[in-house]
Amino acid sequence: MLSTTILIPAILNGLMTGAVYALVALGLTLIYGVLHIINFAHGALLTAALFAAFFAYSLLGLDPYVAALGLAPLFFAIGYGLQRFVIGPAAHGEDRNILLVTLGLAVAIENALLFAFRADTRTVNLPYAFDVVEFAGAFLALPRVVAFGAVLAVALALWIAMRFTDTGKAIRAVAREKLGAELSGIDVAHVYAVTFGLGTACVAIAACLLLPTYYVNPYAGNAFVLVAFTVVVLGGMGSVAGALLAGLFVGVVESLSGLWLGESLGQIGIFVMFILVLLLRPSGLFGERA
Amino acid sequence: MRAAAPILAAVVLLALVPVVTTSSVVLNFLVIALLIALVGQGWNLLGGYAGQYSFGHAAFFGTGAYVTAILQVRYGVNAWLGFVIGIAAGAAVGAAIGALVFRSGLKGSYFALVTLAFAEVLRIVASVAPITGAGVGTLIKLDLRPEAFQFQSRVPFYSIALVLVAISLVLVRAIEASRFGAYLVAVRENEDAAKALGVDTTLVKLGAMAISAAMTAAGGAFYAQYFLFLDSGIAYGPWISIEALLAPIIGGVGTVFGPLLGAIVVKTLSELAKLVTGDAPGLDLVIYGSVLVLVVAFAPRGIAGLIADLRSKFGAAASPEHGRG
Amino acid sequence: MAESLLHIDQVSQRFGGLLALDAASFAAEAGRITALIGPNGAGKTTLFSIVTGFQQPVSGRIVYDGVDITGLPPHRLARRGLARTFQVAQPFARLTVRENIAVGAHLHRPARADALAAAAQVAAAIGLAGELDQPADALTVAGRKRLELGRALAIEPRLLLLDEVLAGLNPSEVRDMVPVIRTIAARGVTIVMIEHIMQAVMSLAERVFVLSQGRIIAEGAPHEIAADPRVVEAYLGHGAAQRMTAGPAHD
Numbered sequence: 001m002l003s004t005t006i007l008i009p010a011i012l013n014g015l016m017t018g019a020v021y022a023l024v025a026l027g028l029t030l031i032y033g034v035l036h037i038i039n040f041a042h043g044a045l046l047t048a049a050l051f052a053a054f055f056a057y058s059l060l061g062l063d064p065y066v067a068a069l070g071l072a073p074l075f076f077a078i079g080y081g082l083q084r085f086v087i088g089p090a091a092h093g094e095d096r097n098i099l100l101v102t103l104g105l106a107v108a109i110e111n112a113l114l115f116a117f118r119a120d121t122r123t124v125n126l127p128y129a130f131d132v133v134e135f136a137g138a139f140l141a142l143p144r145v146v147a148f149g150a151v152l153a154v155a156l157a158l159w160i161a162m163r164f165t166d167t168g169k170a171i172r173a174v175a176r177e178k179l180g181a182e183l184s185g186i187d188v189a190h191v192y193a194v195t196f197g198l199g200t201a202c203v204a205i206a207a208c209l210l211l212p213t214y215y216v217n218p219y220a221g222n223a224f225v226l227v228a229f230t231v232v233v234l235g236g237m238g239s240v241a242g243a244l245l246a247g248l249f250v251g252v253v254e255s256l257s258g259l260w261l262g263e264s265l266g267q268i269g270i271f272v273m274f275i276l277v278l279l280l281r282p283s284g285l286f287g288e289r290a
Numbered sequence: 291m292r293a294a295a296p297i298l299a300a301v302v303l304l305a306l307v308p309v310v311t312t313s314s315v316v317l318n319f320l321v322i323a324l325l326i327a328l329v330g331q332g333w334n335l336l337g338g339y340a341g342q343y344s345f346g347h348a349a350f351f352g353t354g355a356y357v358t359a360i361l362q363v364r365y366g367v368n369a370w371l372g373f374v375i376g377i378a379a380g381a382a383v384g385a386a387i388g389a390l391v392f393r394s395g396l397k398g399s400y401f402a403l404v405t406l407a408f409a410e411v412l413r414i415v416a417s418v419a420p421i422t423g424a425g426v427g428t429l430i431k432l433d434l435r436p437e438a439f440q441f442q443s444r445v446p447f448y449s450i451a452l453v454l455v456a457i458s459l460v461l462v463r464a465i466e467a468s469r470f471g472a473y474l475v476a477v478r479e480n481e482d483a484a485k486a487l488g489v490d491t492t493l494v495k496l497g498a499m500a501i502s503a504a505m506t507a508a509g510g511a512f513y514a515q516y517f518l519f520l521d522s523g524i525a526y527g528p529w530i531s532i533e534a535l536l537a538p539i540i541g542g543v544g545t546v547f548g549p550l551l552g553a554i555v556v557k558t559l560s561e562l563a564k565l566v567t568g569d570a571p572g573l574d575l576v577i578y579g580s581v582l583v584l585v586v587a588f589a590p591r592g593i594a595g596l597i598a599d600l601r602s603k604f605g606a607a608a609s610p611e612h613g614r615g
Numbered sequence: 616m617a618e619s620l621l622h623i624d625q626v627s628q629r630f631g632g633l634l635a636l637d638a639a640s641f642a643a644e645a646g647r648i649t650a651l652i653g654p655n656g657a658g659k660t661t662l663f664s665i666v667t668g669f670q671q672p673v674s675g676r677i678v679y680d681g682v683d684i685t686g687l688p689p690h691r692l693a694r695r696g697l698a699r700t701f702q703v704a705q706p707f708a709r710l711t712v713r714e715n716i717a718v719g720a721h722l723h724r725p726a727r728a729d730a731l732a733a734a735a736q737v738a739a740a741i742g743l744a745g746e747l748d749q750p751a752d753a754l755t756v757a758g759r760k761r762l763e764l765g766r767a768l769a770i771e772p773r774l775l776l777l778d779e780v781l782a783g784l785n786p787s788e789v790r791d792m793v794p795v796i797r798t799i800a801a802r803g804v805t806i807v808m809i810e811h812i813m814q815a816v817m818s819l820a821e822r823v824f825v826l827s828q829g830r831i832i833a834e835g836a837p838h839e840i841a842a843d844p845r846v847v848e849a850y851l852g853h854g855a856a857q858r859m860t861a862g863p864a865h866d
Contacts, residue, residue, distance in 0.1 A: 038399040040345075090587035097586045099343055099402055100539065104586070107532055108579025115572030218572070226410065229403060271411045278404045279394045469721045469730065476718045479707035486667065486701070488693030488722040488770055 009138035010255045016144040018251020019151040020206055024224055025231035025243040026155060027202030033238030034175040034195040037095075040102040041082070043225030044109035045200050047218060049075055049207035051113055054216045057124050064126075065146070068208035072201045079200025084193035114218040121217040129212045143212035150209055154202065155244055162240075171195055175238070223267075227254070230274040297463060300550070301456045308445045317444040321516065323557040324451040325509050329530065330537030330549035331458040332505030337535065338543035339462075339471065340498040341478025345402040346409030347506050347534040349387065352416065352525030354380040354507025355514040359428045360421060362438075369439035373511045380507020381500045388499035392492045397481075406531070413526035427521030430514060439515045447516055454512065455550065458505055463546050465501075474498055475544075506534060529575065536578055540585050542594025551593045620645040620774055620805045621666070626675030628661055628829075635661050637829040638675070643774070643822075648796075648806045650820035650837075652813075654850050657826040659809045660702055663778050667699045668692050679774065693722060698772035702779045702809075704759040706751035712738060713747045715762055719769030734769060741765045741795055757788040761795075768799065775799065777808040781815055789815060817841070825849060 024046060031039045049071060056067035082105065091097040131142040162168035173181040174191045182188050214220065231250050235242025250270070257269050307320060329351060337343045358376035361367035367375070387408055396404055416422045423429075434440050441447055465471040473494045476484040481491050510530075514520055533556055541552025559581060563574035589596055619642035628636040636658045643649040651659050664670040666677050668689040676685045684692060698719075707715050716734035717727075724730045738744050741761050746754060751762060760780055767775055777796070781789050793815055800806050800819075810816050816823060816837060823840045825833040827849035833840055840846055844857075 038403060040402075086583065086587075090583055092590070094590075095398055096341070096343055097590060099399055100535075100586050101583050103345065103402075103532075104579040104582030106579070107528075107582070108576050111572040111575035111579065113572075115567070115570060115576055119571065226407070268411060268414050271407050271414070275404060275407050275411070278396060278400060278407075279390055467727055469725050469727060472714070472718055472721055472727070472730070475710065475714075476707055479709060480705050482669070482689075483701065483705040483707065483766070484718065485669075485689040486693060486699050487719045487766060488690050489718070490690045 005137065006259070007256075008136055009140070010259055011252055012135065012138050012140055013144070014252035014255030015248050016140065016148045016251070017255065018248040019148040020209055020247075021224070021227050021231050021251055022244045022247025023151045023154060023202055023206040023209070024228040025235065025247050026158070026240060027199035027206075028225075028228055029232045029235065029238055029240060029243040030158075030202070031196055031199040032232065033240075034171055035083075035192050037087075037098045037102065038229075039196075039199065040099070041105040041109065042199070042203065042228065043221040044106040044113075045075070045079070045221070046203045046207055046224055047113055047221030048109055049204040050211065050214070050216045050220055051117065052204070053208045053211045054122060054124060057126075057211070064124075064208040064211040065150075068205050071204045071208060075204035076197040076201040078197075080193045080197035082200075083196035084189060087196070088189060088192060110218055110222070117218065119217060119219075121215050123215050124211055126212050141213060143209075147209035150205070154205055155240070158198070158202075159240065167191075167194060226274065227270055230270060230277065233274065233277050294463075296547070297456070297459045300459070300547070301452065304452055305449075308448055314444060317448050319557060319561065321444060321448050321451050323553045324448075324455045325512060325516075325553075326533050326537050326556055327455050327550040327553035328451070328458055328512070329506045329509035329534045330541075330553055331455070331462060332502045332507075332509070333534040334538035334543060334545075334549045335462060335465070335474075335505070336498050336502035338538050338545070338548065339465070339474040339478065340495055341475075342397065342495060342498070343402050343535070344405040344502075344531075345535070346405030346407070346531055347502075348526045348528065348531040349405070349409040349412050350380040350384055350503040350506040351510035351513070351530045351534070352409075352412060352520075352522075353383045354510030355520050355525045356416065356422055356428065356510075357507075358511040359430050359514045359520055362430055363428060364421070368437070369515065370437075373439060373508075373515070376511035376514075377504050377508045380510065381504035383507075384503020385496060385500045388496040392495045392499075409526055409528075409531060413522045416522035416526055422520075422522065422525075425521075427519060427524075430518040432518065440518075451512060454508055459546055459550070461501075461505075466546060470494070470497065478544075532575065532578055532582075536582055538592075539582065540592055542592030545592075545594040548592055548594050555593070618645055619643055620680055621807065622678040623662070623666065624676045624678060626662065626665060626672045626677065628658070628665060628670065629673050635829055636665075636672070639826060639829065639831050640675075641824040641831055641834065643805055643807045645805050646800075646803055647821045648800050648808065648819050650816045650823045651807060651809045651826060652811070652816060652823060652840075653826035656828075657849075658829045659826050660778055662826070663699060663776055663809065667697065667776060693770055693772075696771070696773035697776070698767035698770050698774070699776040700760075700763040700767050700778055700780050702782070704756075704763050706754070706759055706762055708752040709750060711748050711750055712743055712754070712762060712765075715751050716765045716769045719766040722770045734765075737765045737769050740798075741768070742791070756783045757785075757792075760784065760792070764795070772804060774805045774807070777806060777810070779809055779811060781810060781812045793819060813841075 028039060028042050031037065052071055053064050053067050056062040056071065057064060086105065087098065087101050090101045128142055132139040133142055133145050162172060170181070170186050170191050171194065173186060174188055178188060227250060231246045232243060234250065235246030254270060261269060308317065329347065332350065333344065333347050354376040357379040358372040361372040361375060362369055387405070391401060391404055418424050432440070434442050436446070473484065473489045476489055477491050477494050484491055510525065537552035537556050538549045539552065540555050541550065542548030559577050560574045563577050567573045585592065621643040623639060623641050625638045625640055626636055627634065627638055639658070639662060641651070651662070653659055661670070665672045668687050668691070671686055676683050678684070679695065679697060707718065713731060713734050716737050717730040720730040720733040720737070724733055735747060738747050741764055743758065743761050743765060746758060751759070754762060760783070764780060781792055784792060789812060796806065796819060808820070820837050823835065823837050824831055825840060825846050832845050832849060833843045
C-alpha cells in the first residue's frame, strides 16, 4: 500500500481536493476573523452556488470557469445583502442570536433548493472533464489541476486586496479593533457586509471550480462545509494562511485515509478529527486562543 | 409551588381534549405537538436556562429511539423497560458529550458546532451499522397490546404524551425555583461572575445537559413506539435538532411554557406546509428557517415575551420573580 | 502582629514575551484593609486574577489562611471564603438585583426562599433596598458597583478582594461608598482593594503596597507611601520626584 505509484497520486489528489476545501474555508475564516461569527449558512450558500453554476451551464451553456466571472459578483451581492439587511439587523448584536439567524438562513436556503429542485443528484458533462495532466508519474484530472491553480490565484488576489486597497485596510482595521475603526469614521456595517460578500464570493468561485468533477444536490454543500469548518478550526479561526495550509493538509489526510478506510468511514474520520480539534485546541494551529 | 396553577390548568385542559373529540386528526396533531414540546423542553433547559445553544439535540432523540427499538427488536426486552433504558441511555450520551465538551471550555458557537458534529457522527454510524439496520432502518413489530407499549387507538398514546409533557413542565418549574435553577441562569448570564460566587459552572452545565438529554431521549423513545419505524435520518437527522430549538425559541426561551406554546406553532406550520405542497419535501423546513430568523429579529423573547409585554402594558403587576430573559 | 490571611509569595506571570508580574509578594493581615495601588498596566488586576483562580501564575504561590491555594479554581476559593469584585462590573444582566445577590447567597443557603431573603438583607446593608426588583442592567454605574459588592458579600467571605470598586463614581458617590466599605471591615472581613482614588486609599487602608511594572516597589502605611519618591516616580515618571522637591519650574 505504501508504494509511490499509489501514494503520490493520492497525495496530489488530496492536495487538489484540499485546495477547494481551502477556498471554502477561506470564506469562512474571513467572515469569522472580521465579524467574529461562525457562518452556519456557508454550506447552504455553497449549495446554492452549485445550483447556480449548474443552471448557468445547462440553461445558458456557460462553461463554469466563465460562469464564475458572473457568479462571483452575484454571490458577493447576495452575501452583502444577507449580512447588511438580514443577519446584522436581526441579531441585535447578540452572539446567540447571530447563531440562530445563520442557522435559520442555512435551513431555509437549503430546503428551498430541495423544494424547488428535488433531491435528485445532477452532474454536468463537460468535454474536458476527463482530460488528464501527467505530473510526477501520476495522471491528474485537468479540472482539478485548474482548480488548484485558481484557488492559489484567488488567495493571492485576496491577500493583495487586503494589503493594498482602502477597503482591505478598512476590513483589517475592523477585524483588529472595531471600536477604534468606528471612531475613525469607518462604516462598520458596510465593512461587515463587504466581508460577508467576499466570503460568499469565495464560495461561488469554489462551486464553479467544483462543478466539473463534483455533483449537485441540496445536500452537496453541507458535505463540504463541515470539512471547511474543520479546516478553519485546524488552521486557526481568522487566519488566511492557516486556512490554506490546513485545507491542503485535510485534503491529503482525507485522501490517504480513504485509501485505507473507504468512503463512509473516511467521512466519520473527518468529523472525529473535527471534534478532537475543537476539544483540544479551539485556537487551531495558527489562530489566537479561542 | 406558586406556578402550579397554570401547569395544572394547561394539563387539565389538554386532558379534556379526547373527551371532547374523537377526531383522529386532532389527536394525531396534538400527540406530535406534545412530542415536540417534550423534546423542546429538553433543549430549553440547556439552551434557554443554562444558555448553551445546542444544534445537535438529535443525538439524544435518536439514542432514546434506537435504544428502545433495538432492545425490543433484537433482545426481546419489554417495551416499557426499553423505554426507561432508552431515556437513561440518552442521559448517558448527554453526560458523556457534556463531560468532553464542557471540560474543554467550549461555549457559544463552538458548542453549537461540536454538538452538530456529534449528532452527525451518530447519524453516519447509524446509517452503516448493522445493529440499526443500516440503510434499511429498524422496524418495530406491530403488537397492539398495552404491555408492548402499543395501542389500538390514539388516546392512550395521547395520554402518555400528555403525562410526559406534564412531568417536564413540573420538572422545569421545580428547577426554576431551586438553587440549581438559579445557578443555571447565572451561568447563562455571566459565567465568570458565577464562578466567583462559588458556582461550579462545569458541573452545573453537565447536570443541565444530562437532564436535557433525558427529556429529549424520552421524546425519541416515544416516537419509536408511536411510529414503529426508524432510520438514521429520522432518528439523528437535522430535522429534529431544528424542531427541538425552534419550539422553545418561538414560544419563549427560558420559560416553562415556551416549548409547549412553540410546539403548537411549529406543528401548525408543518401542517400548513403539507396543505400547500402535499408531500414535497423541504417546504416545512424552509418555513422553519424563515420563522426562526423572523422570531429572532422581531420577537426574540417569543410568545411568552409578547404576553409578558402585553401584561405589563395593561398594568398587570409584573411578576417579581424570575421567568424573564 | 496579626497573622496574614493572604500571602502572595514571589508570584510571576508572563503573557507571551511580556513579563506582567515579576516575583511580586505581599501580605494582607487578617481583619485589616490593605490597598494595592500602582499606575495603569502595573499588573494589579492580573494579580487579582491569579489570586482568585482565574489564571495560573508561571511561578510563585498564593497562601490563604495557611494553605497553598495556587491553581485552585474560582468556585473552590469562593467556598473557602474568598470573594472578589470585577473591575468592569459583571452583573447577571437580565436578573433583578435580588436575584443577582441571591446567587451569591445560595452558596451557604440551598433553599431558594432563604437565599432571596438573605439577598434582601444584603441589599439593605449596601443601600440597594430600593432597587431590589429592578433588572441589573437598568442600574447606574454606582448601582452596579454596589451590586458587585453586594453579591460578593452574600457569599459571606472572610477575604474580600475589591478591584477598583470606586472607579467611575463621582465624588459624592465615592463619599457614600467609603463608609460602606469601612463597615464591612469592621465586621471582621479582611479587605484587599485595588484602587486609584487616593483619597479613599488614604482614608481606608491601613497598609499599602505599590505595584509598578509587575514589581512591588514600596510598602508601608499610607502616609509613608505618599511621601515615597519611588512611588511618585512610578506614577509621574522618571525624575518627577526630584522635580517636585526642587520646587516650581522657572520659566
